[in-house]
Amino acid sequence: MTGEETTEITLTVNGERIARRVRVREHLVDFLRGELQLTGSHLGCEHGICGACSVRVDGVVVRGCLMLAVQADGAEVTTIEGLTDTGEIADLQAAFVERNALQCGFCSPGMLVTAADLLKAAKPATREEIRNFLSGNFCRCTGYHAIVDAVETTLNKRLGR
Amino acid sequence: MKAPKFSYVRAESVDHALALLDQHGDEARILAGGQSLMPTLNMRLSRPQLLIDINRLDALKGIALQGDRVRIGALARHVEVLNSPVVAKNLPLIAEAMPHVAHVAVRNRGTFGGSVALADPAAEMPACALALGATFVVQSSKGRREIAADSYFKGLYETARAVNEILVEALIPVEKPGTVSVFLELARRHGDFAMAGLACHARIDKGVIAEARLVYFASEVRPTLATRAIAAIKGKPWNDATRDAALAALADDLDPMTNLHGSAAMKLHLQRVLTRRAIDQAVARARAA
Amino acid sequence: MANDIPTKATLTPFDRPNSYVGRNLSRPGARRAVAGRGTYTDDVVLPRMLHGACVRSPYAHAKIVRIDTTAARKAPGVALVMTGAELAKRCTAPWMGTLKVFEGMKSAPQYPMAVDRACWQGEPVVFIAARTRAEAEDAAELVEVAWEELPVVAEKKTALDPKTPVLHASLGDNLAFRKLIDTGDVEAAFKAADHVIEETFEFGRHTAVSLEPRSMIADWNPANERLAVYISNQVPHMMQYLFSRTLGVPEHNVRVVSHDVGGSFGMKIHSYGDEVAACAASMMLGRPVKFIADRLESFLTDIHARENTVRAKIGFNKDGTITAFDIDDLSGIGAYSQYPRTSVFEANQILNITAGPYKHPNYRARATVVYMNKVPTSQYRAVGHPIGITVAEALVDRAAETLGMDPVEIRRRNVMEDNSYPRLTGSGIKVLDLSHQACLEKLVRLMDYDALRAEQALLRNKGIWRGIGIAAFIKGTAPGPQGLYGAGGAPIAAQDACTIKLEPSGNVICAVGVSEQGQGVDTVMQQIAATGLGVPFESVRVISGDTETTPYGGGTYASRATAIGGEATYQAARKLRAEILVIAGALLQSDPKVLDIRNGVVVDAANGTLRIPLSEIGRIGHFQLGELPNDVQPTLSVTHRYRLLDLPYIFTNGIHGAYVEVDVDTGFIRHLKHWVVEDCGRIINPQLADEQVRGGAVQGLGGALYEHCIYDENAQLQNGTLADYIIPMAVEMPDIVVDHVQTPTGQSELGAKGAGESGTGAAPGVIMGAVNDALRPFGARVTIQPMTPEVVLQALGKL
Structure with missing residues (x-):
């Protein structure tokens, strides 16, 4: 061909x-x-x-x-x-920036799109469950701790906790 | 790393897909969820002339209870199986295995049928289907036929499905009251293909193993029913002697592959560890039930 | 995390109320990245741009008998097919990856692409430029290369055997370099010691795996004979030299721009043949050529690191005093020594830093570095440190075990005292301003060490096997020009510079030679400039990563950006401040000495009364110079350069703790928690420093637990995909607690030392220590990294 x-x-x-x-x-x-x-x-x-x-x-x-x-x-x-334009994850993005949950930022769009799915479910999640949910997204810079913090903070805020 | 050239057809019906398969033979590939095929295309390890996209064929979708069997359509996405109340209620083994299948984004797209059709030796669903005595329905332009899981998995990525056939659905007997199942696997990281894994379905009466199906995967070229180990435990209480006999028998049942993930010796060792743990758990579950 | 009060008792400019030093300010770059508005190199599209792909050697060692490119040249979309031999003709001279400081070092000349022989699997052989990457790959498949396989050097242990083929005949053998450090009298110390223990350690080869692969666009403009290279890179000025020198384009006609860089970790500071080929292709075609390494190419061609075997001995007395270390390192590098930084740094650093925290007077260290038919190795985050630290800490743990002493206690007895500097390490390196004792005690409190030990004992009774690891370290950061590169003859700046300008608006532009890869260099420079000048953070904009607009500098490597570039920026800001105050003094008829700049306004230093805003200084200084007396002619632009004066490195120190659980049936390791206390001197942005440590630690853990470039006996890489080369993902990694001790370096006014590699260096050592602590009741011990389940099961005697 x-x-x-x-x-x-x-x-x-x-x-x-x-x-x-x-x-x-x-x-x-x-x-x-x-x-x-x-x-x-x-x-x-x-x-x-x-x-x-x-x-x-x-x-x-x-x-x-x-x-x-x-x-x-x-x-x-x-x-x-x-x-970004719809503002659906504006809180998550702000939490990522404030917590420095990214360094080079190359993984961030994928990480955020994935985390957005977790937030959409609007169910409580432990740190372990957040880590589990994000474990198909590779980040070479942060060691993940700050990412988990940012997602956890956003989720808890959304759940009013 | 871009895919080589190919032609693409979106199948309008199962018959359309089958006609294309007849026409192109093994130069065509069925594109279902694409979670295994697409990487091989991008890496140019796979060079089909034609991709037949079956993603819009409603006939292949859905999960439903049909009498004493659960029908899982070949196009049921992993996420649908994961969230299915029908599966949770009737196929606890599959429900237990499902969280081990890859990650959220892959589960949203990958299909049950794709996993069975590809028959990756480390995949969870083929092992579960075999443990539960599933029947696979395949179809060609000549008609449908059923293949028992026991005779479906032939070798490394090799199945009883012919080149001109499409996997349509799996019919899986519901797990009967009084039976228990346990799924265990060992993967280096969550969601990875396992190094060793065991899908176990059994009936245990008052501590005695009345019936059991132990299916080992990941270490073997194909999901493997451990007939000798099963014989060693059948009709026996689960004690040290039974366990030792089963673990000894496993050496004859299994022929682990040495590969990047480890040696054959380690895999046999891990499968023995899983055997002990799985049957311990099965006995505990039976007792609790 | 807690931010210690600087240990200097006197107030410094950094303690002023409007100082930005020591504050968590978020990165402007982060806001772009989370919105998907980063500009990575592959996001850039230039008019008439073509896409490159390579034909690479499928063999680790083979002669090129013939290359037939006829079909490829005719393939759809193809603009150029260039062989290695054709590229070599366009090169001024081959690369030679040696440095003068490595006495006796040998390497063979290397062209960017293989000319008549390929020496590793993946070495580029033919470069193709086409309309799309897919078409370039289509054409690459049509290139026919007739190969004649040659014998392969696949094993470092036999590389020097007489029977092993010699990779480069001109070198005589496969030896690249040998080095010996011998201080004190090791043999006598071992004779006198109560105990001597020996152990051998194996470290697997691994690689950086930046998420964004190597990416570049070469854009040659034949009209003015200038070459612009947009490249994901850490060292723009070094790359400018490299492309200039290799392709014979005058240096001032080469511009290198690094936009957003998607991870680098030391991997993007080297020469790569495919990148030079893309430049040459652009020069031949007069069109931009993009080359993005795909993930498979990344595994085959990015520099690798860490392949070492170390035999080591420790001598110690009954009271826990360590008297001597003796290490013998065998380092297996690639087919060439990587130009221009060489491939022997890893071994050299192992010798320098092993057992660096301790007071032993006797130290002997040998390195033997050998060539193999594999992709070249070179600098990757924390060069050599993970190996040296693992070795020393494992031996210290064994000494403690022998004596029945707690691992914390033996370290307490042997680390250098915090009041004992300056002094020399066992390897003879001068160290200053370290804080081993303070870090150790802080770690013990942070971990709640005694409670962990109690929990460990309790769980052992239940058949749960947990282990605690402790690993102290030193880390060489911020090299000086009398160190290895400059003195060694490499075109790599150890100085760095900042040009700071007051704009007419009163805002500030700050151009720096150090570069940003997401670690926060731009933000840190912004904080330092704002503090040094006395202006709001928001009024400073930092420019980095462009040779056209930044002062000449070394870029980012070896944890140098804040320590070196930060001091340059601070001093530049102070100089500009002084000039502004002179102008203000002239305008206000005031003595500049009584004026200060606070929050962007010139004020009376004594009482803060507002006198004149910087916007006025900017306006007058640029447009109304007539308002100034003739003897005040401001430039409002200052460049300051800074380098270390007398030291080869600013050494830092710290200590890690780890808590793991080992499944002794399966050999699986669960990492439960990780702690780091480190001393990077004065901290500019605590959050950024913490995150460097966390990310670095996980990178180190990756090498210790998972990452391994596995080669077969033909030197074929077996696992060059992300499915098979496993990297740490979120769920397997622990939370990491970070704290600091801040002992500012006396080498600069800013007092900052490097922080970027302190997480990586000791992580492999601490987790190996924790695993071995868990395995201790079984008499089992792991000495191989990565510590796969199979390695653990073998140690336990279960296989």
């Missing part, structure tokens, strides 16, 4: 209706970053381990490198940029 197969897709990204022709072999995050210039989602391994590419698809967090862009046809995709 020599040609590069492409196809038309239509999807909603961060609330905006988007129609594009995509290469079928391209994964979702390459599409978001390259075609839509949404560079907040990062690529750390492209084999589904590091979690830097985590994005929300149809309401749940997924690995953006383990899904083809073409598969997102008709889907609702939310990236860190979208979560």
